[in-house]
Amino acid sequence: MKSKIYIAGAALVMSLGFCACSDVLEETPRATFTPEYFKTENGVKGGVTALYAHLRNTWGQGYYFNSLETGTDEYTYGQSADENFKCLDMTPEVSLTKPDNCRSDALWGNAFSDINTASGVIENGTAAGIDAALLAEAYFFRAFNYFELVQTFGGVPLDLGAGELKFNTSPVRTSKRNTVPEVYTAIFSDFEKALADLPATGRVTGGVTKTAARLFLAKAYLTYGWWLENPNGIATYPECTRNSGEAKSYFQKAYDTAIAAINDPGPFGLQEAFTDVFFGPNDRNSEIVLYADHTAQDEYYNGGVGYGYGSGGAPDNFAHWMNRWNYTLFGACLQRTAYQGYDRPWTRMATPCEVPAMFTDQDIDARFEGTFVTSFRVNWECVAANKGKEWTNANGINIKQGDIALKFTGVNDPDVVYNGKANPCAAGTLDGESAYIITPDHLSRRAYLNVWKNGYYNETTWGDGTAGMPNGANPRPANIARFAELYFIAAEAAVKGANATSLSAYDCMVKIRERAGKWRLAAFANKDMDAKVDAPLYADHSADMKAATPQNITIDYILDERFREFFGEGLRWWDLVRTQTWEARAKTYSIAGNEFGDPVKTYTRTIPSHYYLRPIPQGQVDALQMEDAEKSAFQNPGY
Numbered sequence: 001m002k003s004k005i006y007i008a009g010a011a012l013v014m015s016l017g018f019c020a021c022s023d024v025l026e027e028t029p030r031a032t033f034t035p036e037y038f039k040t041e042n043g044v045k046g047g048v049t050a051l052y053a054h055l056r057n058t059w060g061q062g063y064y065f066n067s068l069e070t071g072t073d074e075y076t077y078g079q080s081a082d083e084n085f086k087c088l089d090m091t092p093e094v095s096l097t098k099p100d101n102c103r104s105d106a107l108w109g110n111a112f113s114d115i116n117t118a119s120g121v122i123e124n125g126t127a128a129g130i131d132a133a134l135l136a137e138a139y140f141f142r143a144f145n146y147f148e149l150v151q152t153f154g155g156v157p158l159d160l161g162a163g164e165l166k167f168n169t170s171p172v173r174t175s176k177r178n179t180v181p182e183v184y185t186a187i188f189s190d191f192e193k194a195l196a197d198l199p200a201t202g203r204v205t206g207g208v209t210k211t212a213a214r215l216f217l218a219k220a221y222l223t224y225g226w227w228l229e230n231p232n233g234i235a236t237y238p239e240c241t242r243n244s245g246e247a248k249s250y251f252q253k254a255y256d257t258a259i260a261a262i263n264d265p266g267p268f269g270l271q272e273a274f275t276d277v278f279f280g281p282n283d284r285n286s287e288i289v290l291y292a293d294h295t296a297q298d299e300y301y302n303g304g305v306g307y308g309y310g311s312g313g314a315p316d317n318f319a320h321w322m323n324r325w326n327y328t329l330f331g332a333c334l335q336r337t338a339y340q341g342y343d344r345p346w347t348r349m350a351t352p353c354e355v356p357a358m359f360t361d362q363d364i365d366a367r368f369e370g371t372f373v374t375s376f377r378v379n380w381e382c383v384a385a386n387k388g389k390e391w392t393n394a395n396g397i398n399i400k401q402g403d404i405a406l407k408f409t410g411v412n413d414p415d416v417v418y419n420g421k422a423n424p425c426a427a428g429t430l431d432g433e434s435a436y437i438i439t440p441d442h443l444s445r446r447a448y449l450n451v452w453k454n455g456y457y458n459e460t461t462w463g464d465g466t467a468g469m470p471n472g473a474n475p476r477p478a479n480i481a482r483f484a485e486l487y488f489i490a491a492e493a494a495v496k497g498a499n500a501t502s503l504s505a506y507d508c509m510v511k512i513r514e515r516a517g518k519w520r521l522a523a524f525a526n527k528d529m530d531a532k533v534d535a536p537l538y539a540d541h542s543a544d545m546k547a548a549t550p551q552n553i554t555i556d557y558i559l560d561e562r563f564r565e566f567f568g569e570g571l572r573w574w575d576l577v578r579t580q581t582w583e584a585r586a587k588t589y590s591i592a593g594n595e596f597g598d599p600v601k602t603y604t605r606t607i608p609s610h611y612y613l614r615p616i617p618q619g620q621v622d623a624l625q626m627e628d629a630e631k632s633a634f635q636n637p638g639y
Contacts, residue, residue, distance in 0.1 A: 035169045038120050044128045047121040050114075051141040052206070053315070055292035056303060057110040058148075060317030060478030062348075064106035065570055067614070069323075070349055071605065072572040073358075073563070073586040078325065078350040079445040079594040085348050090605035099615030099639045107152055108617050110314075111145040116160055118142035120167040136197035140208045140216075143190035146183055147220050151574050154237045154613045154636060155179045158186055173625035177634065179240040184224045191217035200266035205284065206477070211268045212289045214261035215481055218254045218489045223578050225250035225496060232580040234609050237636050248497045255498035258490040262503070268483045270511075273520040273537065275370035277484075280340050280457025280476060282533045289481045292317070296458045296475035303473075310344070310473035317474040320454045321346040323568065325447050329596075330424045330436075333378045333391040333405050338468025341373035343456035350448040352589035353600060356440040358563050361548055362410045364541035366519045367564045373450040375435075376406040382467040394423075397434035404435040408449055412439045426596035441600065444592030451568040454478075484565060487512050492558050505553035509561060510546050516564070517545035555579060583607040610638035 037043040058064045063084060069075045070088040077085040086094040087101045096102055121130070121138035142165075149156045154177075158164040161172035165186060195213040202209050227236070229247035236242070271277045271287045284291070294317050295302050303315040310316045324345035327334050336342065359368035368374070380386040381401040390398040393405055406427060409416075416428035416437050423429065425447050427436035438447060458475050461468040491508035494500040503511075519539040550557065562575055576582035583605075590602045613636045621631050 038167075039124045039128060041128045041130065044121050044125050044130050045134070047117045048134060048137055050117050051121075051138065052293070054110060054114050054117075055480070056294070056315035056317065056478070058107055058314070059292040059480050059570070060294070060319050060474070061106055061314045062312070062319045062322045062346075063103040065319035066322060066349060067103055067106060068570040068573045069568065071586065071607075072576055072582070073589070074351070074355065074567055074572045075323070075349045076352050076589055076591060076603070077445070078323075078347040078448070080347040081349070081445075089603075090607050090611070091603050092606070096611060096615075096639075098618075099621070099635065100618035102614060104152065104614040105617035105619060106314075107148060108620060111149050112157075112160060115142050115145050116168055118145070119160075119165055123167045132197040133199055133203065136194045136213075137203075137208050139190045140194035140198065140213055143187045143194065143220075144216060146187050146190075147216060147223075150180060150183045150187070151223060151577065152614050153616060155183055155240070158182065173623065175624060175626075175634065177238050179238050180227060180236050181240060181242070184220065184227075187220050188217070191220060200264075206291060206293050208290065209266055209268075210264075211261050211266050211483070212481065214257050215289055215483075215486055215489075218257035218261065218486065218493075221250045221257060222254035222489055222493055222496075223574075225254060225493075226578050226580070229496075230580075232609075234580050234612050235637070237613060251493045251496040251498040255490050255493035255500065258486045258493065259502045261486050262490070265483065270484060270515055272515070273370075273518040274366045274516050275520050276533070277482065278370070278453040279520075279533060280455075281459065281462065283457070283476055287483045288477070288479050289483055291477040291479045293477045294473075294475050296460050302475055309469075309471045317476065317478045319478065319570075320344075320451070320456060320474055322348040323350075323451050325350070325450060327376055327406070327447075327450070330376070330406055330427075331391070332386075333380045333393075333399070334376055335380050335382055335467055336470045337379050337382055338456050338458060338461060338470040338472070339379070340455035340457045341450055341452035342376075342379070343470045343474075344472075347446070350445045350591060351443060352591045353440050353443045354589055355443075355449065355567075356410045358560065359410060360564075361545070364544045364548070365513075365516050365564070366541075367516050367567075368410045369519075371451060371453055371564075371567050372408065373452045373455075374408045374410070375404045378403050378405050382465065393434050394427075394429045394436045395432065395434065399434050407435045407437045409437060409439050412441050413437070418442065421597040442592060444596070444598060444600075445594050446592075446596055446598075448591075453568055479569065482566075482569075484512060484515075488558060488562055488565070491553060492555065495553055495555055495558065505558075506549065506551055509553055509558070510549050512561065512565060513545040513549050514542035517541035517543070555581075559585065577612050580612075582612065608638065610636065615639035 066085055070077060070085050071090050077089050083094050083101050084103050087096045118138040118141045122135060125135045156177055157175050158178045161168040161170060191213055195210055198208060198210045198213050200210050225247045228242050229244050267286060268289055269286050271285055276282055277287050310318050312318055321344045325347050326345040328336050362368045378391055378399055378401050390400045393399045416430050416439050418428040423436055427438050430437055456474050487508040490503060491505040494505040518537055520535055520537060576585060588602060588604050590600050592598045592600045616635050621635055624631050
């Protein structure tokens, strides 16, 4: 059995050693790191380890998660949000025109150090005796970081001070941005080199593979094809020409590469049921192609941070705090617990009222129940003094440990009665029902849908009957890419004109939707506190889901399906920017206010086309030793 990548986060950037064991990567903090050390075998291997470690500086980082979700059709800001969240919502309250308030630094400040590390590995690896497969991991991560950057900022520098794609060892205070085509040329080259030499099965558990390279190469081809086509005339920066006639060839490459990964998956594939993908005891399953790893076994190797109270900064995995409402305000029967979907509430990101309606076919499609916490159950016996006690709930009915205290429904119900602020959290009641109820038309910035997918889970305290450590950072891996996305990439490329020589767009969507029709228990996350990975399927609606799939697949339909499949996984802003549908799909939303009982209001976002690029962080611009005009030209227009 392969060992995991155990990585300590206490080390400084590039201050890393490497364990001699062939299947365990382990960081060793060093006081100094010199270019000479980086020419040694241990130094180069330490650089590769750092590339995995530094995934945690973005993926699982709450403010980076915010930058990929807030302001889309998935999220608005929550009751406790500060300017970092409100500015991304594009409503009049806070302006995005200031480049220092949207936290674009969460990516910019980490990606370039990793790019430089990867370049150092590539330059020094062969002389240090590193084999091609290990060098391929560095090629993968250099392309991965540049791909995230170019989607977010447009053209970015390929020269960090020593020449294009060269390892830089001396601080520089000048910079020049390359064009989008130049950056994509580098991305394609690096992903293709990685694909040639990466193994089908990772060198270590969590190591990058041919499937990972194909997934991201296919997605890069797809994204560049859209950029070339530019259907809505969205400007890029730095300014450059683009040939829309070349777009179809890139859609074809995207399709062919995605299909190659589907047909030659190695150890990867779809999980049997949608909820299997995200259930804590089933982490690191065969569907997860890339993740930023964490561990509950050792605090040092989890990043040098304590589990009891997270830091609210990288390398903690704390993204799940952001989209948690404070369910404990309901009453003492709901205690803050280290249970998946409950855990620590920060109330920064809220789901608008329109979100549940996007999850169509809820009676046969498991993805609404498998994405959100729709049932909050009495859990107060995690406090010993509450053992055996009952709680008086809706309609004066007593409930006990394990009973449902509060429900969030996926559809509106005219029979649910709301009495303003008279009930806990201004929830509604239904005759004869012991649980309070919140319907989609009463979602607010204060009480909304918690995402179950990325919730806290710790295998060392699972099912022990205590509250655990609900305030801590999540010791689960932060998922980055799933095998399921290959079907979406192939479908989108086919709709954009690729010759579908194998699976059609319809075939790809049916594959995903059939899986979504398979239910593990009755609403896996919400109706069984003791759910198990190996539990039998509760129901199989795969045939019904296939029958409900339209024959004519469109981009709008794919975006709807991506919403249902990948909600809250940090992909939505890029999806809407790639397809140039951000304004069309996210311009308006409705939600109730910051206080329980506030009325629902409709909000209109202002999304000018130049916001399709995030601002270069102000700290980067200020640090440049260039003329003011050159600094101004370095920043994206409109900021």
